[in-house]
């Protein structure tokens with residue numbers, strides 16, 4: 095039995111169905127990300143777990159106990175908001191110990207816990223400051239400490255890094271993950287940033303229009319997207335329309351070229367499918383055991399370490415990244431070239 | 446539910462505010478025994494004193510508004526464009542009329558500008574009228590300045606000024622033809638508020654002994670029964686109209702103004 | 706150096722743009738006030754003295770200040786409480802959203818409906834022959850007058866002042882209530898706090914500077930009000946602004962410099978109240994930015 099179980103969860107606002115049929119089991123100590131575009135229902139789902147929204151239907155169980163009718167202040171959950179939401183009239187120390195104080199803990203416990211928390215977030219000396227005297231990154235650390243101080247059973251974070259500068263975002267990302275792993279706390283992390291989700295999570299839930307499109311490890315999500323939406327949303331993806339020529343041997347045709355995918359296809363002969371692959375799966379020249387594809391360079395983008403090429407293959411345009419090696423010549427726009435890709439790197443997406 | 450207290454507070458407030466309004470309306474209609482009539486209004490409107498003092502106050506209000514615009518628009522514009530460091534000081538001064546009671550300032554006027562002073566404004570009727578207008582302008586300064594300054598904040602005056610200058614406009618043209626039309630809504634808001642303040646103002650006019658509407662109402666109140674209630678209804682109507690116009694103007698400008 | 710003089714002249718020209726405003730505010734705001742303030746510390750011969758200030762300590766003047774302070778404070782406190790309750794009702798009280806705009810518009814009107822006509826409205830309502838007074842007498846047999854009610858008194862003044870104090874409070878405190886972020890309430894709740902604990906530890910402390918500051922502002926607002934008091938009670942009621950009014954008209958104190966001192970005392974009181982307001986507002990803005 096999983097620690098946090100969400101079953102057939104639904105939420106409608108008037109006519110608007112924001113969460114449609116959401117199912118998820120989170121194991122104890124797991125770090126789960128909700129990843130999806132803005133407006134897909136991530137926050138709403140999280141707020142139902144926190145207790146700020148009442149589900150239209152479905153159940154939420156924490157540690158086997160149904161919490162749908164439990165008030166937020168009885169759920170023993172920690173939450174971190176995008177806007178920090180620190181209490182502006184309280185010092186850092188008072189903010190962090192807020193949960194312990196309302197729970198009526200004794201002073202000694204509170205003081206020890208405060209020290210522990212401030213050290214954990216790397217701000218041991220800032221206890222007496224007010225929130226307005228802190229930078230955004232510091233404020234969000236304090237908010238994290240405040241959420242963790244009462245030792246909640248679940249930690250919820252709603253786009254906690256979106257309001258911060260790019261640099262702090264990256265460093266705080268690994269800090270949050272480290273703290274989570276150290277405490278072993280079950281965590282749900284909402285983000286629309288795929289890099290964040292891929293780098294931090296044990297598993298990712300890719301959400302799309304109120305449904306969990308795919309649930310899997312970062313590697314599964316990235317390498318084996320289950321739907322077109324997931325494939326498109328996570329990472330850059332090349333897609334070419336192809337026609338199935340021989341499903342048994344896995345041969346498809348693209349712009350007059352036959353490509354052997356070396357696996358059985360479930361689609362009938364003549365069906366049109368989309369071939370999808372990451373830019374970095376392609377490389378220039380021929381390779382052993384790989385599929386050659388001919389095309390014409392339409393654009394060369396020099397990005398420093400990487401050179402991004404756009405190559406026309408028939409009607410389709412695909413992009414690939416080549417490393418910029420000293421001494422290597424820059425490819426020229428308009429020239430013909432042969433690209434190669436390993437058959438296993440090509441995904442065949444149905445409709 | 447916890448909404449009970451909210452409804453309670455609201456209803457208490459509504460009753461408190463409605464009763465005097467109902468009271469004055471009822472009273473103003475009760476001049477004739479036994480039936481409601483507009484007699485009190487007829488009596489007030491027919492009173493030549495009413496007509497004279499009301500007209501006087503309207504003229505004073507208009508003069509104050511014009512003077513206020515001529516004073517505040519260039520000042521607020523100049524502070525924003527060229528002298529941001531003077532801003533706190535100017536703002537502080539514009540707030541002083543809320544701190545210093547008007548009766549104190551007018552006390553100073555009477556002593557400072559009497560017949561034997563270097564600027565004997567109270568020595569002549571015209572001089573006293575002008576002094577009264579300055580007093581009103583002082584009284585409405587906080588509202589006028591705040592309103593116009595807020596309006597200026599929403600437009601890019603530096604760019605507008607440069608554009609106008611590159612087309613050869615002078616300062617007067619820039620202010621009158623470029624800046625003023627762009628902050629017209631805020632200027633009008635300030636103007637209507639000024640009108641509402643000036644039209645019934647009592648203290649300054651009474652102490653400077655000018656035949657304004659405020660002192661007239663007070664004298665009438667001391668001598669009559671029903672007419673004052675009619676005056677209160679009229680005054681309330683004027684205040685309401687001024688506030689309504691402010692709301693209208695700001696709503697209108699929200700649709701016409703391009704956001705920066 | 707020519708460049709420097711050029712820059713200096715530019716600077717002067719810049720200042721020239723403020724000249725009209727400076728002249729106006731000096732002549733019609735600052736000088737008149739200074740004249741009174743200086744006069745308060747002068748003998749009739751022009752020498753410096755504290756005697757005028759000390760002379761304020763007569764029973765009549767003391768009582769005038771005291772009654773003024775009582776009326777202003779009572780109307781400010783009640784205005785704050787009632788205004789806060791109403792503002793809270795339309796912001797966080799969960800009332801229909803439609804109520805909010807009309808109430809704010811009405812508050813704008815009522816806060817400006819002061820002075821002489823306001824007094825008339827209350828005379829017509831709870832004056833000796835007012836609507837409520839007569840109705841209570843004829844319908845319920847309650848004789849307000851016999852019960853000691855008199856509109857022309859300090860309680861009457863307080864009730865009348867509330868007509869502009871409450872709306873002013875609503876107008877000032879509504880934005881502050883709007884500034885209470887939903888996230889603070891939610892953060893407190895998820896940390897285990899009850900609604901009461903949230904208000905005691907977070908909500909009210911955040912509002913406190915605004916509440917106290919507005920109290921000071923309402924106090925100053927009532928303290929300087931002359932017209933309503935005169936129209937309501939005539940020149941007889943002994944409160945500071947009416948006493949000053951009578952002094953300006955006819956030197957009832959028999960000493961012009963004592964009049965300056967009386968006015969100076971009013972500036973000091975409203976000045977302190979406003980200083981409190983400005984300080985506290987700055988503090989809450991620092992929190993809420």
Ligand SMILES: Nc1ncnc2c1ncn2[C@@H]1O[C@H](COP(=O)(O)OP(=O)(O)O)[C@@H](O)[C@H]1O
Pocket residue numbers: 107110112130131132133134135136137138139
């Ligand atoms: N209280 C509400 N009332 C009505 N619609 C809402 C409410 N909260 C969210 N929505 C709508 O639900 C949709 C999903 O919102 P949200 O869960 O915040 O998305 P996300 O966090 O993924 O960006 C949005 O279209 C939003 O407008």
Ligand SMILES: [Mg+2]
Pocket residue numbers: 133136137138253
């Ligand atoms: Mg969201």
